Amino acid sequence: MAFRRRNKSYPFFSQEFLIQNHADIVFSLVIFILIGLMFEATAKTAILFIQPQYNVTTLSPEGEVTLYHYGWKDCATILFYFFIAIIFHAIVQEYLLDKVNRRLHLSKSKNTKFNESGQLCVFHLVSSVWSFYILITEGYLLHPSSLWENYPHVHLRYTVTDVLRYEVSTTLPFVFQEELSRQLQYICLYLLHISAAYLLNLSRVGLVLLFLQYVSELGFHVARLFYFTDENHQKMFDLWAVSFVFTRMATLTLMFLAVGFGLARAENQELDLETGNFNTVLIRMTVLLLVCFTQSWLLWKFIRFQLRRWREFRHEQAVRKKASTKQPLRSLKRDSLGHHENGLLKAENGASPRTKKLKSP
Incomplete structure (x- = not known):
């Protein structure tokens, strides 16, 4: 049984392979220890890992x-707990x-x-x-x-x-x-x-x-x-x-x-x-x-x-304060020169500036 979906396979016994498949390897070892409890010849050794x-x-x-x-x-018991963890x-x-x-x-x-x-x-x-x-x-x-x-x-x-x-x-x-x-x-x-x-x-x-x-x-x-x-x-x-x-x-x-x-x-x-x-x-x-x-x-x-x-x-507070102080200066400069409305420059009193006549050549 695989705990994770594998997108890439690595060579056997490599570090990447062990890190990617360590849960599956340990799960197999735990099953191997539990199977050892079923037989009299290996039960005395397998019980060291559990009890x-x-x-x-x-x-x-x-x-x-x-x-x-x-x-x-107790080292055997700690090793078994390590596998379970x-x-x-x-x-x-x-x-x-x-x-x-x-x-x-x-x-x-x-x-x-x-x-x-x-x-x-x-x-x-x-x-x-x-x-x-x-x-x-x-x-x-x-x-x-x-x-x-x-x-x-x-x-x-x-x-x-x-x-x-x-x-x-x-x-x-x-x-x-x-x-x-x-x-x-x-x-x-x-x-x-x-x-x-x-x-x-x-x-x-x-x-x-x-x-x-x-x-x-x-x-x-x-x-x-x-x-x-x-x-x-x-x-x-x-x-x-x-x-x-x-x-x-x-x-x-x-x-x-x-x-x-x-x-x-x-x-x-x-x-x-x-x-x-x-x-x-x-x-x-x-x-x-x-x-x-x-x-x-x-x-x-x-x-x-x-x-x-x-x-x-x-x-961060200093940067925000600096940005907030620059914003009124820009708006003040824009107001002193007038503002644009429908593509035309308007003065402060709302009147359009007079256009300068061009002399004919």
Whole structure:
């Protein structure tokens, strides 16, 4: 099955061929893994791609509860989620974005940005709703102290560990976008922060930060989609600017509260790989410096963008003001000389000027 209509064919195993047909190739791999579940000889290998392998069953007042932690076998699960995310992006592009593009008739550059924002809107919407659901059900928002108490948080519920694997796997498909160089730095930052929160057992704090980031990014891409449909919709960018600054401040506050003060008061502050305890002064300072550097870099790019936008707005206002001042001067000069009516020059009092008689030769 082909997700897109092919107007041009490329040589096999070329870069253009892989980019054009990556959804079909990945769909075949997913079918191959699912077929492996049907046979006993390959079922144990195929299940590694679908089901998390590191689980622990504990007793609670509600009964038996299954908790999960990470390991090297999670790479297979992340790879399978990566395949599913690519197929999902191809479906959104084929059955939603392409149909909207045919009606809007955008230019090539705007069409690329519209597709990018459309894909990221779906990704951030699903991620923010899923993260918010987990934050409410686990009680992280109502009890902020649970973000750092009883550290290390090695054993987590399936939804918490699964959403982190999902975030890693769904960030990777954006490497197939056309403007890869512009998005590569953001992709690397996402992978670095999510992987650090996952491996250092800071999943609870990382989940709250991801929720804040995805809500802010969702507002930006929704505003850009409305702008492409109608360029008069620019007020939503002002709302996004406020939410962007609030997200940066909330991220820094939460990190200093959880890592700088909460974990600093814990009794066990020795590195222990077996128990998953990474609560040391060096690791805490490294995490805080990384987050501070990232947030400062994002704020610096945001300020540069706003200043460039402000200069462009002032330039447009100056051009309009200059054009408006020239218009009365031209009309004044025309009125002083008179005006034309029915092909004849009329004076200010409405009388026609006298024509000069020509002498005969």
